[in-house]
Amino acid sequence: MTTLSETRLRTLLAWVVIVLTAGPVGGAVWLGVVYGESPCILCWAQRTSMVLIGLVTLFVLRYGPRPRYLGMVVLLGAWGVFMSLRHSALHLARDVGQGFAAPYLGVHTYAWAWFIHWVVLGVVGVLLLLLREEPAGLGPREPGRVGRFAIVFFLLVAAANALQAFVTTGPPPFIGQSDPLRFSLNPRHWVWMNHEEIEGRISLRGSWTIPRPDPANITADPDPSHGPLANPPVLAVQGWERIGPALDGRLTDLALGSPSPAGRGGQGVRALAVTDDFRVYVLDSALSQVQHFVQLDHQFSVDLTPLAGAAFVGDTLAVLSTNKSYVLLRPEANVDAGREWRYFRETSSDITELRRSRFATVRARQMYVLSLAYDAAADELITVSVPSPRHRRLVVSRFARSDMTLASEFLPRLGPGLVAGTDRSLAEYVVTGAVVVDGRLYAISAAYSTLLVIDLATKSVTAAFAVAGLEQPVGIAARGAQLLVAQADGRIAVIERP
C-alpha cells in the first residue's frame, strides 16, 4: 500500500485547512455579509466546530500527527455529526422546499454541517490508514509555504467570524439566538440577548416525551361526577354479557360487523376482538365461538404497539395499535401458509394479511390513540386521540379508505346545552372505544366513564352520558338499538343507544 510521509501529510493538511475555511466557514460569513443571513445558536456551534477542526489541523501541521490531535478531530467530527442531526431534525421531515434560511448550493446549512463533519471523520480514517509510521519528532515543524498561507488564511477567516459573532450575538454574557435577526453592520439593528435560550426546563426528548398508554390498563378517574361536563345524565347498564371463549391477553377493543359475502370464507362473521397480546379474534354473533384468529408479529416490518382498535370495513378486518399503525386482514379459505408465516406468530390458517402501514396525522401528531371506528357512509376510518402530559387535545382524525390517508381532522366543540367547568375541556376524556351509527360517533371514555355523542356533520359533541359501574372500558360496538361497552376483563355492558 502506498504510504504518506509526514511532509506530504503537512502539505495535504494545509490544503484541507484552506478548503475548509474558504468553503463552509468563509462561505457562511459571505452569506451573512452579502445576503444578511445570521446564524442561529445551533448554526454557530456547528460553524465553530468546523473552525475548531481547522485549528486542530493546524496543530498537526505544526507539531505532527500526535494521538491527542487525532483524537480531538474524531471527537469534533462525532460531536458535529450529532449536532447536525439534532439541528436538521427540526426541518428534515417538513414538506418539499420548506427548509430554514437560504440554501447554499441547493442544500441548507444545517445539512451541509452534517455532510462536512461526516467527511471529516472519513478523511481522518483515510489519513490514519495511509500515514507512514515514523519516529515522533521533537518540537514544532516548519509549516512550509502552503502551510504558512493556510495559517494566515485561517486566522483571517476566524477573525471575520469573530466580527460577525460580535455583531449578531454580542460580547459575553450574550449568546446566540434561536431565531436570529438579519445581519447588519448598522449598530441600530443589533439585538443581543441571553435570556431566550435559557428559558424552559431541561428535557431529553422534549415534546416527544409521550408515555405509552396501556390499552388494557388505563389509569384514569372513573367517576363521572368528576368529569369536565357538569352533571351528565346517567345511562343505566341494562345487562352484562361476556365473551365466551378464553382469549389470550386482555381485551382491548370489540367491533361488530356484517357477515362476509359468500365465497370469501368465514361465513357468519360478526364480532372482532383484539387483545394486548397482539391477538385478533373473529367470533360468531353470540360471542361464543372463535371462527378465526391470528397473533400478529408486532416486530416484523411496521412497528406495532399494543392493539387498541378494531373495526369491520366490509369483509376486511382493520386493527389498530396505539401508535396509529394498522393492519388489514381478511378471512380467506385458501391462504399461502408460507407467506402468512412471515406476518403471524400463530394463526388459524384461514386469515390473510392485506396491508400493514401507519396513519399519519397533523393535529393528533405525537398523540396515541385507543380507538378505531369505520364510517361506512363516508368510507372513512376514524381515530380519536388520547391526551398526554405534553399534548392535551381531543382530535378526531378521519382517513379515506381508498388510500388510508388523512382526509380531515377536527377538535369537537361543545354543542348547545353542554357546558364545561371552569378551566375544564373535552381533552380530559380518554376515549378508548368508538363506533359510528347514523352519522354520529359514539365514543366511550375510560376517564369519567362517559359516553360522548359526536355529530360528524357539525363536528360537535351533542350529548354526553355517565355510564356508572364501568371498569376499564376498552371498546364500544353497536348492535341494533344497543351499544355494547367492552371491558378489559372481557365483560360487556349493554346500554341503550341514545
Place this chain on the structure above:
Amino acid sequence: MEFFNFLLILWAGWLIWRRPEKERLAFRLLVASCLLMALLFLIGTHTSLVPGVNL
C-alpha cells in the same frame, strides 16, 4: 459568548503561528473552546437534547 469563543480560537491560532513553543497553552485554549462550543449547543437544545424524531 460565540464572539468570546472565536477570540480563544484566534489566540490559539496565533500561538501556533508566532509562538509555536507555547503548544501546551494553545492546546488548552483549544480544549476550552471545544467545551464552550459544546456548552452553547447544549444551552440551545436543552429543552430537547436529542433529535426530535422517532428514535
